[in-house]
Amino acid sequence: MSLDVYTAATPNGWKITVMIEELVEAGVELPAVNLQSVSLGGEQFSPEFVAICPNQKIPAIVHDGRAIMESCAILQYLGETFPSPLLPLDGRRWDVIPWLYWQAANIGPIFGNKLSYTRYINDASEEQKAHPLTRFAKESQRLLGVLDGQLAQHAYICGEEFTVADIATWCWVRSWKWAKIDITRKPRVMDWVRRVRARPGVERGVAFGVPTDEVDKFSAERRARYRQGGASIASNWALKDDA
């Protein structure tokens, strides 16, 4: 029985490759993992991919004949199917699950929108972008304050153990420079970003789809490629065609 992972080199995609590598680090025996790179230049709309992921976005997995979409649902599924400290299955589960939902409902959309307005949206004027940019920048800072509050109490978001909530949140917060979201005024958040990055499983997970010397940096060529791909996603050309 294999585990098929449909992903790409993006924050939501890396959540799953990091999770797989962290499960390996935790000593879990996984089935053969089959990583499939999905080109976000349009492959996400192909009938084959939509049959697996009706929402037309990576990541998605197929395990044991079951297709699952939504990165945080996948983290929960993998955490429950392959038990490890990454998702406790006793009462402490409820220390973690709300923070996984928090990431999915807050950090992902807000950081994602801040990134889109900062780097990708190219069919709106600076004036049109000003209000959403301010709103997403302010809300990002509020969310960083919430994260900081958790890290003031313990080493990781939900306690002293590294969990799926850290994986989900870190994969977005680590891209703070790319999204131009200043975390430098939050030393605890900065420390956590570095501490998580130093984990061998994380190191291997974020290397997916990226040249070895560009894991934490963007070359000019990769910046241009991301801008182009991101612009078509942020401006939703596929939906415009239907209008």
Ligand SMILES: N[C@@H](CCC(=O)N[C@@H](CS)C(=O)NCC(=O)O)C(=O)O
């Ligand atoms: N809520 C979804 C968001 C997934 C998502 O936005 N994926 C992006 C890449 S990070 C994507 O596939 N974009 C392609 C598109 O929007 O067409 C999740 O957490 O899985």
